Amino acid sequence: MQAPAALTGLQTAVLALGDRAYPDFCAFGRQLAAWLAQSGAQPLAPPLQADCAEATALAAWQALLERLGAAGGVQLSSAPMLLPWRLVQRHWINQGSPGAPLYRLRLTPPAPEAWQAGDLLEVQPRGGRGALRRYTIASIDAEGHAELLVRQLRGPGGEPGLGSFWLTEGLPLRAAIAGRVIANPGFHAPPDDRPLILLGNGSGMAGLRAHLSQRVARGQHRNWLLFGERSRAHDFHGGAEIEQWRRRGCLARLDLAFSREAPCQRYVQHALAECEGECRAWLRDGACLYVCGGQRGMAPAVHGQLEEWLGAPALAAMAAEGRYRRDVY
Ligand SMILES: Cc1cc2nc3c(=O)[nH]c(=O)nc-3n(C[C@H](O)[C@H](O)[C@H](O)COP(=O)(O)OP(=O)(O)OC[C@H]3O[C@@H](n4cnc5c(N)ncnc54)[C@H](O)[C@@H]3O)c2cc1C
The missing domain is CATH 3.40.50.80 (Nucleotide-binding domain of ferredoxin-NADP reductase (FNR) module)
Incomplete structure (x- = not known):
């Protein structure tokens, strides 16, 4: 990478793996992407940077590989794939209640997804910085979206729960969140x-x-x-x-x-x-x-x-x- 190479006509994509604890996060991946561009290669997407195998970046990478024709999806972890779901609606549905706030969320999958009544949506809060949380899906797949009822939960000292507050307040509307349907045959x-x-x-x-x-x-x-x-x-x-x-x-x-x-x-x-x-x-x-x-x-x-x-x-x-x-x- 001392000098540009002759890569005109080559299509490329870069997934940079790093850790934000280091000051120069994903430095090599970014250098590689810059060198490819100087060499005339055509980037298919901006370089993706994954902080500690962050699920949202991995899900975007999987989606890119599938768009390029990777058959049957590419498994980047042993668990079912996390995909970029999108938050399209969110309403606080119990305003005035003596109970803790409850929200109805509507999320759409990146491609049509099948599930049965009783199944769960597992999501990764805070762009990969929190452990996965599970929520029972309130809608059926024929509706085309997963609806969730999420209660804001506080810890014993009043501290906001990581997943429930992220979903109901932190996650901006239209933003992507890594998620996957988990079959729950015990409640089918x-x-x-x-x-x-x-x-x-x-x-x-x-x-x-x-x-x-x-x-x-x-x-x-x-x-x-x-x-x-x-x-x-x-x-x-x-x-x-x-x-x-x-x-x-x-x-x-x-x-x-x-x-x-x-x-x-x-x-x-x-x-x-x-x-x-x-x-x-x-x-x-x-x-x-x-x-x-x-x-x-x-x-x-x-x-x-x-x-x-x-x-x-x-x-x-x-x-x-x-x-x-x-x-x-
Ligand atoms: C099958 C199932 C269905 C559910 N359906 C719903 C639903 O429909 N609506 C709803 O509001 N809630 C539902 N929940 C509860 C939901 O998954 C969360 O526990 C709840 O939203 C509180 O999460 P929190 O992150 O806000 O709170 P937190 O206090 O941050 O965490 C609550 C719980 O998450 C787990 N947890 C916390 N940190 C970690 C970690 N680092 N690694 C692993 N686990 C951790 C612990 O079990 C903890 O008790 C369901 C749970 C299950 C198991």
């Missing part, structure tokens, strides 16, 4: 048309909504939704769509529990407890029971109620048969 739909009882709270509406959308699209209408949150006015996420499904006959039964509304604190497990007869009838009819949302509070309380009614062995048998599934976090 039943293989047949059997009735479905969907139970959950808070951001757990994501998984419930994905299943309802998929069932509505398939013409499967024996659905029962039990959902709990703080207040109807601020926290009935996607309420208009759900009410519409109910009116159209796509949702056989809807029970809501809002804990901050008079006359008493009522949670989703209380709504369930009031429906023992109907719940047993649905289960006798072969229904599956899906729970999505809070690991603390809701999921153990619902589990306890079911155990009380059915007995631990019967509930364990339902889980083993895939009739009792949970996506709790």
Whole structure:
């Protein structure tokens, strides 16, 4: 590289690997790109610089190689490929709620992507500087985008959670974020048309909504939704769509529990407890029971109620048969 070479007509691309802890970040890669340009080579893209194998740069490199015809994608790590998804919409959907802010995000994949209700989107916050975070996808792939419900989470000292605050405040609209769909077969739909009882709270509406959308699209209408949150006015996420499904006959039964509304604190497990007869009838009819949302509070309380009614062995048998599934976090 002391002098230019005769490279006119050659198309080139440079992926520079480096570490920002060093003052001259990706110096060799940049020198190489400059020398190629001086030598008459035609760059296909500006040089990409990856800080400690940063996922966004690697995803952009993968996309470039695929545009050039690399068959079946190029795997730069042992995990499924991270691709540059784009944040196209973000709304704070529970303004006025006593609960922590909850956002609905819409992300589009770089190319059509397939997933099933129950699957997750794994994203890398802060352009590769944070560990991967998983979120249940609230939409179905036929909608063409992944919708997420992301709750801002704070640590014990009030410090903002890295992933949730990055997604809801840090990441600019239209920006790319490295992401991939993670199959979650333990929360996939039943293989047949059997009735479905969907139970959950808070951001757990994501998984419930994905299943309802998929069932509505398939013409499967024996659905029962039990959902709990703080207040109807601020926290009935996607309420208009759900009410519409109910009116159209796509949702056989809807029970809501809002804990901050008079006359008493009522949670989703209380709504369930009031429906023992109907719940047993649905289960006798072969229904599956899906729970999505809070690991603390809701999921153990619902589990306890079911155990009380059915007995631990019967509930364990339902889980083993895939009739009792949970996506709790
Ligand atoms: C299957 C599943 C589905 C989920 N779906 C949703 C959803 O739909 N909506 C929603 O709001 N949240 C969902 N979550 C929770 C979400 O993944 C995050 O945990 C949450 O957003 C808080 O992350 P944070 O980075 O803001 O908080 P932080 O406090 O920064 O981190 C929270 C958690 O992330 C993990 N973590 C933190 N740092 C690291 C690290 N360096 N390496 C590895 N792990 C680390 C730890 O488990 C920690 O407890 C889901 C989680 C799982 C497992």
